[in-house]
Amino acid sequence: MLAHALDILRLLSExxxxxxxxxxxxxxxxxxxxxxxxxxxxxxxGYVRKPSYHSFAPDLGLLALAGSAAxxxxxxxHSAAAxxxxxxxxxxxxxxxxxxxxxxxxxxxxxxxxxxxxxGTMKFPLHLSVVALRLLLxxxxxxxxxxxxxxxxxxxxxxxxxxVPASPKECLxxxxxALQDDVLRLDAWNAPNSRxxxxxxxxxxxxxxxxxxDGNKFRIPAAMKHLNETANQLITTLTSLS
Numbered sequence: 492m493l494a495h496a497l498d499i500l501r502l503l504s505e506x507x508x509x510x511x512x513x514x515x516x517x518x519x520x521x522x523x524x525x526x527x528x529x530x531x532x533x534x535x536x537g538y539v540r541k542p543s544y545h546s547f548a549p550d551l552g553l554l555a556l557a558g559s560a561a562x563x564x565x566x567x568x569h570s571a572a573a574x575x576x577x578x579x580x581x582x583x584x585x586x587x588x589x590x591x592x593x594x595x596x597x598x599x600x601x602x603x604x605x606x607x608x609x610x611g612t613m614k615f616p617l618h619l620s621v622v623a624l625r626l627l628l629x630x631x632x633x634x635x636x637x638x639x640x641x642x643x644x645x646x647x648x649x650x651x652x653x654x655v656p657a658s659p660k661e662c663l664x665x666x667x668x669a670l671q672d673d674v675l676r677l678d679a680w681n682a683p684n685s686r687x688x689x690x691x692x693x694x695x696x697x698x699x700x701x702x703x704x705d706g707n708k709f710r711i712p713a714a715m716k717h718l719n720e721t722a723n724q725l726i727t728t729l730t731s732l733s
Contacts, residue, residue, distance in 0.1 A: 492529065495519065495521060495525065495526075495529050496529050496532065496533060498519045499515055499519060499526065499529055499530065499533065499539075500533065500538060500539070500549070500553060502515060502518055502519060503515075503539065503547060503548060503549050504549050504553065506548075509542050509543065509546035509547055509548040510546060510547055510548075511545050511546055511547070512526050512527050512530060512545070512547065515530075515547065530547055534547075534550075536552060537550055537551065537552030538550055538552040538553045538556070539553075561609050562609065564598075565729075565732045566598050566697065566700075566729065566732075567598050567599065567609045569728050569729060569732060570587050570598055570599050570607075570725060570728070570729070571599055571607040571609070573721050573724055573725050573728070574586070574587055574599040574600075574601045574607050574721075575601050575606065575607050576721070577601075577702075577704065577717055577718070577721040578601040578602065578603055578605075578704075579603070579604075580717050581603075581704055581706075581709065581713070581714055581717055582603045582706075583603060583704045583705060583706040583709060583714070584600070584601065584602050584603065584704065584705055584706060585599075585600070585601050585702070585703065585704045586599065586600045586601070586622060586702075586703050586704075587599045587692075587700055587701070587702050587703075587725070588622045588623075588626075588700065588701055588703070589626065589698045589699060589700050589701075590623060590626040590627070590638075590699070592638065592641070593617060593638045593639075593641035593642045593645065594613075594614075595613050595615060595617070595620055595622065595623050597613060598700070614645075614646065615646070616642050616643070616645075616646040616647065616648070616649065617638060617639055617642040618639055618642065618643070618648065618655065618656075618659070618662045619649065619651070619655070619680070619681055621675055621677050621680070621687035621688065621689040621703050621705060622689045622701045622702075622703040624662075624663075624666040624675060624677075624689070625666075625670075625675040625689035625690070625691060625701040625703070626691070626699055626700075626701050627639070627663065627666070628663070628666055628667060628670060628675065629691065629699055632663065635663055636659045636660055636663060639659030639662060639663065640659050643659060651680075651681055651682060652679055652680060652681065652682065652683060654677070654678075654679050654680050655680060673690055673691055674688055674689065674690045674715065674718070674719075675687075675688065675689045675690075676688045676711070684707045684708050685705065685706075685707065686705065686706065686707065686708055686709055686711075687703065687704070687705040688703060688704055688705070688711075688714060688715070688718055689701045689702065689703035690702050690703075690718055690719065690722045692722055692725055692726055692729070693726070694726055694729045694730050695730055697729060697732075702718060702721060702722050702725065704718060
């Protein structure tokens, strides 16, 4: 029951439009009667609403739950200062993220001169995200390719430059070839002048995370130095929470 409810909530939260019980049952692989029972429980709890007689959508309870989890999650609380400092030092956009299925989960994102923006998902194709590709390189090849295929079905496979490979398998190989000393560096991948770097953070008893910076052409040695220093600082800080 709980697993089914979570599947339904995820489906509704990712859908741009309300869904009927029949559409939900088809997507989650459950009988409509089971879906209807679960929806009634979620409606009573305030996580799902009915915008019309036959449709269902996320309710405010789900937003409140997600917002509270983000505000109080230790990974978010204890990474903000380091992400902001890195963005200030490099004058680049910086981010700390993990991967859930085919979605990027940002714990922190910070633009130059701005304040860190806490956790959230981003509807963005994995093959164009340096942080996603760095995390995918840690998965078994078949699982990583499956995630890229799922992203392709959901978001398409845009190729903004000739550097972007034509298929998930080729993309994963190109990312592997671009990995040096634990840092994935992509030049002219998303745009002719773009440059992206991401390094893995391995913290005991925590999900795999990646620290990234991106912008237009920037000096590699300085960026690499600050990226590694911040990564090591975050590993130390987050390890103390485990």
